[in-house]
Structure formats: C-alpha cells, structure tokens
Amino acid sequence: MGLDDRKLAVLRAIVEDYVATQEPVGSKALVERHQLGVSPATVRNDMAVLEEEGYIRQPHTSAGRVPTDRGYRLFVDRLSRVKPLSPAERRAIERFLVGAVDLDDVVHRTVRLLAQLTRQVAVVQYPSLARSKVRHLELVPISTTRLMLVMIADTGRVEQRLVEMPGPISVEDVTDLRQLVNEKLVGTRLSDTPPLVQALVDESTPQLRPAMATLSSVLLETLVERHEERIALAGTANLTRGGLLDFQGSLRPILEALEEQVVLLKLIGEAEPSTTRVLIGDENEIDNLRAASVVSTGYGPGSTIVGGLGVLGPTRMDYPGNIAMVRAVARYVGELLAQN
Amino acid sequence: MGLDDRKLAVLRAIVEDYVATQEPVGSKALVERHQLGVSPATVRNDMAVLEEEGYIRQPHTSAGRVPTDRGYRLFVDRLSRVKPLSPAERRAIERFLVGAVDLDDVVHRTVRLLAQLTRQVAVVQYPSLARSKVRHLELVPISTTRLMLVMIADTGRVEQRLVEMPGPISVEDVTDLRQLVNEKLVGTRLSDTPPLVQALVDESTPQLRPAMATLSSVLLETLVERHEERIALAGTANLTRGGLLDFQGSLRPILEALEEQVVLLKLIGEAEPSTTRVLIGDENEIDNLRAASVVSTGYGPGSTIVGGLGVLGPTRMDYPGNIAMVRAVARYVGELLAQN
DNA sequence: GACTGGCACTCGACTGTAGCGAGTGCCAGT
DNA sequence: ACTGGCACTCGCTACAGTCGAGTGCCAGTC
Numbered sequence: 001m002g003l004d005d006r007k008l009a010v011l012r013a014i015v016e017d018y019v020a021t022q023e024p025v026g027s028k029a030l031v032e033r034h035q036l037g038v039s040p041a042t043v044r045n046d047m048a049v050l051e052e053e054g055y056i057r058q059p060h061t062s063a064g065r066v067p068t069d070r071g072y073r074l075f076v077d078r079l080s081r082v083k084p085l086s087p088a089e090r091r092a093i094e095r096f097l098v099g100a101v102d103l104d105d106v107v108h109r110t111v112r113l114l115a116q117l118t119r120q121v122a123v124v125q126y127p128s129l130a131r132s133k134v135r136h137l138e139l140v141p142i143s144t145t146r147l148m149l150v151m152i153a154d155t156g157r158v159e160q161r162l163v164e165m166p167g168p169i170s171v172e173d174v175t176d177l178r179q180l181v182n183e184k185l186v187g188t189r190l191s192d193t194p195p196l197v198q199a200l201v202d203e204s205t206p207q208l209r210p211a212m213a214t215l216s217s218v219l220l221e222t223l224v225e226r227h228e229e230r231i232a233l234a235g236t237a238n239l240t241r242g243g244l245l246d247f248q249g250s251l252r253p254i255l256e257a258l259e260e261q262v263v264l265l266k267l268i269g270e271a272e273p274s275t276t277r278v279l280i281g282d283e284n285e286i287d288n289l290r291a292a293s294v295v296s297t298g299y300g301p302g303s304t305i306v307g308g309l310g311v312l313g314p315t316r317m318d319y320p321g322n323i324a325m326v327r328a329v330a331r332y333v334g335e336l337l338a339q340n
Numbered sequence: 341m342g343l344d345d346r347k348l349a350v351l352r353a354i355v356e357d358y359v360a361t362q363e364p365v366g367s368k369a370l371v372e373r374h375q376l377g378v379s380p381a382t383v384r385n386d387m388a389v390l391e392e393e394g395y396i397r398q399p400h401t402s403a404g405r406v407p408t409d410r411g412y413r414l415f416v417d418r419l420s421r422v423k424p425l426s427p428a429e430r431r432a433i434e435r436f437l438v439g440a441v442d443l444d445d446v447v448h449r450t451v452r453l454l455a456q457l458t459r460q461v462a463v464v465q466y467p468s469l470a471r472s473k474v475r476h477l478e479l480v481p482i483s484t485t486r487l488m489l490v491m492i493a494d495t496g497r498v499e500q501r502l503v504e505m506p507g508p509i510s511v512e513d514v515t516d517l518r519q520l521v522n523e524k525l526v527g528t529r530l531s532d533t534p535p536l537v538q539a540l541v542d543e544s545t546p547q548l549r550p551a552m553a554t555l556s557s558v559l560l561e562t563l564v565e566r567h568e569e570r571i572a573l574a575g576t577a578n579l580t581r582g583g584l585l586d587f588q589g590s591l592r593p594i595l596e597a598l599e600e601q602v603v604l605l606k607l608i609g610e611a612e613p614s615t616t617r618v619l620i621g622d623e624n625e626i627d628n629l630r631a632a633s634v635v636s637t638g639y640g641p642g643s644t645i646v647g648g649l650g651v652l653g654p655t656r657m658d659y660p661g662n663i664a665m666v667r668a669v670a671r672y673v674g675e676l677l678a679q680n
Numbered sequence: 681g682a683c684t685g686g687c688a689c690t691c692g693a694c695t696g697t698a699g700c701g702a703g704t705g706c707c708a709g710t
Numbered sequence: 711a712c713t714g715g716c717a718c719t720c721g722c723t724a725c726a727g728t729c730g731a732g733t734g735c736c737a738g739t740c
Contacts, residue, residue, distance in 0.1 A: 026703050039713050044704065062703055062720040102502055140476050140492060150490055150498070152480060158490070158500040162442055236576065237595035251591065255577035366732050379684050384733065402691040402732055 003053070007046045009036060011055055012079040014047075015067050019316055022242060024064030069281035069315060072293070076278050076319050083320040085328055089117060093332050100336065103127070103156035107232050110309065110333050115235025117325045120313035121258065123268050123296075126230040127155035127306035127337070130191040137185060139178045139215075144168040149218060153190070155306050155337065159228075163218045166210045176208060177215060190228075194220060231264050238313070246291070246314030253288035258312075263288075268296040268308035276323050281315040291315065295322045299330035301338035309333070343393070347386045349376060351395055352419040354387075355407050359656055362582055364404030409621035409655060412633070416618050416659050423660040425668055429457060433672050440676065443467070443496035447572050450649065450673050455575025457665045460653035461598065463608050463636075466570040467495035467646035467677075470531040477525060479518045479555075484508040489558060493530070495646050495677065499568075503558045506550045516548060517555060530568075534560060571604050578653070586631070586654030593628035598652075603628075608636040608648035616663050621655040631655065635662045639670035641678035649673070 003011075013034040017025040027040040027047060036043065047065055050056045055071035058064070067075065085093075096113040100106040107124050114122035132153035140148040147163045184200055185193060197216045204212040236258065239251055247254060257263045263286055267279070279294040289312070296310025309330055311322055343351075353374045357365040367380040367387060376383065387405055390396045395411035398404070407415065425433075436453040440446040447464050454462035472493035480488040487503045524540055525533060537556045544552040576598065579591055587594060597603050603626050607619070619634040629652070636650025649670055651662055 024703090028703075040703095041705095041713055041715090042711085045712090048705080058704085060719090060721060062701090062718090064703065102500075135482065136480050136488075138478055138480055138490065140478055142475065142492070148476075148492055148498070150478065150500075152482070152488055152500075156502070158488070158498075160442075160490075160492075160498045162496070234599060237592055237599060240590065240592040240595065250580065252577055252580040255580065259574060259577060364732090368732075380732095381684055381686090381734095382682085385683090388734080398733085400690090400692060402689090402730090404732065 003049075006036070006038070007050060008074075008079060009034075010043055010046045011050055011067070011071060012075060014050075014056060014065055015071065015075045015079070018066055019318055022316065024059055024066050026064035029064070067316075069283065072280045072315055072319070073283070076280070076323075080320045082327070083324045085324055089325070090328070092117065093328060097332055097336055103158075106156075106333065106336060110329060111232040111234040114309065114311055114325065114329050115238065117329070118311045118313070118322050119235070119238050119241065120311040120317065120322065121233070121235045121238055122309070122311050123264055124232045124309040125265065125269055125307040126232070127153070127157050127300070128269070129153060129157065129159070129228040131155075131189070131300075131304075131306045132157060133187055133189050134185045134193070137178065137181045139174050139181075141169075141171065141174055147174065147215075149215070161218055163215055166214055169211055173208060173211060177211060180204070180208075180212070181215070181219075229261065229265055229269065231261055233258060233264070235311075242314065242316075246316060254292060254312075257286055257288040267294050267312070268310040270308070272298065272305075276327055277310075278319065278323065293317055293319075295319070295326050297326050297330045299333045299337075301334055306337070343389075346376070346378070347390060348414075348419060349374075350383055350386045351390055351407070351411060352415060354390075354396060354405055355411065355415045355419070358406055359658055362656065364399055364406050366404035369404070407656075409623065412620045412655055412659070413623070416620070416663075420660045422667070423658075423664045425664055429665070430668070432457065433668060437672055437676055443498075446496075446673065446676060450669060451572040451574040454649065454651055454665065454669050455578065457669070458651045458653070458662050459575070459578050459581065460651040460657065460662065461573070461575045461578055462649070462651050463604055464572045464649040465605065465609055465647040466572070467493070467497055467640070468609070469493060469497065469499070469568040471495075471529070471640075471644075471646045472497060473527055473529050474525045474533070477518065477521050479514050479521075481509075481511065481514055487514065487555075489555070501558055503555055506554055509551055513548060513551060517551060520544070520548075520552070521555070521559075569601065569605055569609065571601055573598060573604070575651075582654065582656075586656060594632060594652075597626055597628040607634050607652070608650040610648070612638065612645075616667055617650075618659065618663065633657055633659075635659070635666050637666050637670045639673045639677075641674055646677070 010030065013030050013036070014025050017030065017033065027043040030036065030043055031038065031040050047056065051058070051065065054068055055074055056065040057068050059066055093113060096109055097106070100109055107126055111122045111124040114124070132155040134151065135154045136152045138150040140150065142148050142162070145165045145168055147165060148160055149163050150158065150160045152158050180200060184196055188196060197219055201209065201212050201216050236255070239247070239254060266286065276295065276297040281293060282290055284290060284292065284294065291314070292312055293315045294310055294312045296308055298305035298308050300306035310326055350370065353370050353376070354365050357370065357373065367383040370376065370383055371378065371380050387396065391398070391405065394408055395414055396405040397408050399406055433453060436449055437446070440449050447466055451462045451464040454464070472495040474491065475494045476492045478490040480490065482488050482502070485505045485508055487505060488500055489503050490498065490500045492498050520540060524536055528536060537559055541549065541552050541556050576595070579587070579594060606626065616635065616637040621633060622630055624630060624632065624634065631654070632652055633655045634650055634652045636648055638645035638648050640646035650666055
C-alpha cells in the first residue's frame, strides 16, 4: 500500500502523457520526458507496484501502461492542481456572455462556450424551478374554456401551460383567479407551493372553486412535479475527436444517454454548494456512460445554487483544465444571474 | 440513354438489395433474389449500361454494384411506390401523440416518434412565428424599469423576452401599453407586423412614446427577425447504426451540422405545400451533409403550413418507408394542431 | 437481334509466416 | 535502494499465396 512520492510522480507523469498522446506510455519514454532522476528500470519497478494496486494497467503484455479509472481518481484527488485559466480563455468567457438578453440566451451561450472551451460535450441545466421563487403568474384567455398559464420565476425562467377549464369562464373570473394566485404564490419557493395551492382551492368562493381546482392541479402537476427541468446540450461532435479510440469505438451508448433528459439531470443536477464534482468512468451510475467522465458543478447568483452545468468526455480527459473551465464558467454565469 | 423496363427493374432491385444488406450486390445474387426471368449475364449487360449512365458504380473492380446518388434519385422519382404504413405503425403514431398537453409536448413527442419509427435522426421545426398570428401579448412588470413581454401565437407558440425600459414605468402605463399593442396586433400575421408596429409608435401619446419605442424595437428585433425559429432534434444515436459504413466512417461533420440551427432550418424549413421533399446526398447544399439524405415535408392545421419536419440518414436509407412515415406523422400533427 | 453459357481475368479479403521493436520482468552487481 | 543487462513477450507490419465473388467479352442459340 505504500505509495511513496516517486511512485505518485510516476503516476502523475503517466496520466499526463497518456492524456496528451493517447498512447500507452512506457518506462523509457517516461524518464525521457519527465525529470524523474532515476533509470527506466526503477520506474518499471514502481509501475509494477502501481499496477498491482490497480492504478494503471497494460492493454497487452508488451505495451506501455494506461491509467485505470482508479488511477485517474487518485490523480484528480491528490496529484493535480487546478490549472489557472489563460487570459485568452478568461476573455473568451467574458466576451461570450456579454450581451445575453434573456435566460434562454444565457443558457445557450453558456453551453456553447463550455463546449468550445473544453472541447467536450457540454451540458447546462436551466435554473431549477424547485429552487426558484414565483415572480408572477399570468392567465391569458385563449378561448372560453381555455387559459394559458404563464409562470415567471425570479431566475428568469418562464414556463407556460395550456389549461383546459371544466366549463366556460368569464373574463372577470379570470381576473379574479389571476389576482388570487398571485397574492398567495408570488414570492414563494416553488418547492413550497403544494400546500399553498391546496389552500387556494379551499379558500375560493363556490363560483370560482371548480376553475381553481383544475388550475391548481395543472400548477402542481406540470410546474412542480413533471418536466420542470430543462437542459441544453452542445458539442456532441467533440465525441468524435480522438478517432474511435475513446469509447471503445462505439458512440452509440453515449449518444443514447445524452438524449435522455433524466440521465443528464442525474449527471449534473445534483449539485452541492461550491463543490466541483468529478465522476470518472465506472463511478458513473449510468451504464451507458461507463466509458466517460463528467465534471460538473452548481451555479447560481451569489452563493445560492439554482442549477448545474458541466462537461462530459472520455475518461482520458484533461481534468485540471476542464475543472478550471467548468468552475470559471459557473462563476461567470452566477454573476450574470445576480445582475438580474 | 434508353433505359428499358428491365434495366429499371434491375436498378430497383439493386437499390432494394443494397439498402437491405448494406453490401454491394452482384448479378448472380440479383437473379436469385428477384424474379427477373433472365440470366446473370444479361443482368450484367444491363448493369454495364446503368453504370455508364451513372446510376450505379463499383466500389472496386471485383465487387458488386452500389447505387449512386443519381441512382437513388431515379429510384425515388420513378421506381418506388410510397409504402403504406402497417397498422402497428399507424397505432404507434396515434398512441404517441394522444395526450399531448402543450405545443412543447407535441413537438417533443413528434420528434421522438419520428426518430423511433424511421430509426433515423428526426428534426421538427416549431411552428414558424412568421406564419403564425398573434393571439395575445402580455406585459408583466419585473421591476420598475423592466418588463417581460410574452407573446402567444395562434399556433400555440409562446415566446418571451425581457425588455429593458428607458426609464421607470408605472403600472398604469404598462396597462395602457398592453391594451394598445393588443388592439393593434392581435390577429395579424407576424410577418405583416413591422409596419403596424411602426404605426403604434407614431400614434402613441407623448407620455408613452419612449416606452413604446423600446417595446416595439424589441418586438421587431427578436420576435420577427431573430431566433424566431426553434427546432427539436432526436435520434442522433441512430447515426451509429450500420457500423461506420455509412458516412464513410466519420460522424463528425454530420454531428457538427446538426448543432447548427441555421443548417437544420435550411433542411426542413423551406416546406412547400403538400410536397414531400427528398434530398439525396450531393443534392444537399450543406457540405457536411453530402453523405446524407433528407426527407422532409411541411405540416400545419388543415392545408396551411406552419412548419417543417423530417428525417436525416445515410443515402442508403429506406426511402419509400421513410417518405411514408414522414407524411403520416406530418398529417397527424396537422390534425392535432387543427383541434386547437 | 436479344439472350445465354462459358471462360479468362481482376482484385479484394483472408491466411500464414517472418522479422521488428517497444516494452516488460528479473537478476546480479554496485 | 538503485541500475544495467538480458531474455522474453507479443502486437504490428510486410509479404506471399490462395480463394472466390464478380466482371467483361464472345461465340453460340432461339
């Protein structure tokens, strides 16, 4: 179990070289490219230990070594410093995000920016409704029995939903409904609304009750329970970099996983405050993504978190770089949101 | 230039076999699997002619024949009947689209349905704003100097946009603005609004004019000119079927093209009434998609067209089947929209 | 004149062999 | 504890040989 400093240095060198060249790295090449101060033979001994401990492995008997998921994990946890951004990257981020007019705009720009900076697949979750507060609810009559319910959240998100009324409803009743729901719900966190919505129904006048009942059920069902979470994706073309070496030749499972909102949410939606989460290969719970790594973090105005964002790529990725990018972008987006 | 009936039959057989097996088809196999009533030698002669005319080609000297883009074109134009849907497919379509609560919902279900039925990449354009009429405009105060403009179109589309006002604006003024824009714009086709919007500014009272000016510029800029078009995509994982044989081994250009809204719009947005458009390989104007074919059509309530939808796949695709699916789905979606 | 059977030919795919070389593990020596 | 040396492994490449699907052409037949 003893991994002395040099063995760690060897592991670090292996990871760095392999990430850079995409080829198994041998003992000789290692001593040439890094100043380890020892001979190849010594490195070989160290490698044998590292392999025994499960940090690296040999694709074939007569090949160099390649880091295992466990090796990457150790590298990320103990052997790497977060790489500071270059001024050019910093500028790119600012330039990209300035001039966004809209939440949609912010999210789209962010996801493309991330994809471009990291050259990986980027994923950005829209501010979670559960973590937003209601800013305004609007009811717009579409026909005598149909309303369009529009909810505006303090995070800038706007959700709409068609509501089919049990019977014809007058313009005055709509006005009353609008006023009622706004009075009770504006300013509340969406995750806290269910009891309030229930109360709304109970407190309505008999005349309004049926309408309020359907309205509230729609509110609960769609805005709180269901597809409340939205996600933007970019950079899938980056999966094809590195030929077919990454992902053992088949993009299929990855592309499939990326089409499932639920999966993506699991990946980046469970953000904890001020942590950058790194999932490496097997650590991933989604079978289709066992060959991929994910770097994600939460973002939001100030120190609160309203959503997650991150990148996905081959386990053989530049972790320090990507971690730095993800964090930096998250921070900028947070500032942008705080300005609202 | 003379292509008699048998030569056409041979071409048809080649296309069908190649699409089914993904392998160059030879003369012997052809006569075995289709009742052509002639010997392989005769078929060979016909093939030589077809090759001379550019409808088929040989990957290598000692291989069978493969259709060229031109060959597929002839096949689609003259040699294939649109394949009627199976009852199972018909049922699948109905089942899938029933229960959609929302325009968003309809579009998402549709695009997934198409991807699943055709096993290709599916693309659905949201109802084009330019072809929609304004049903309602809503202005919601966000702060003293900010409004949220929400536009609801008769196609069910809802667009929102933050409007930064030149100065503080009172609730009464907002009410006035709302009433004014609704009076003038509701019921008009969005492509016709620019002059009306201009008129709105001219006719405003001095008090409202500055507010109306910014409001109208936002209206024009974002709703009419800019990102007005939205698109949904599904089934990218289907690109990986057929190994790496399709798309000569690199999905890169395809995936890149699919990330460009503009490109997708070009592909399926230019729908003409009641036509199904088939673009085969080279006919495509987008370089990245020279190896792909696109089947698309317009959809909309009744006989009007509000948007396009279609599928994209390798030139070696089941054209009759895909054409049938695309048409059928478009028709169902049209009916669904008409019910609104 | 259109079709057919036969035949020589081409050329990609596959197989087996051999040599190379990067890389290893081990061991004796410092 | 480290190093140099050495035998060994094994994937990769090149090359030769064989096989067979498929072709083009031609002389013969209906």
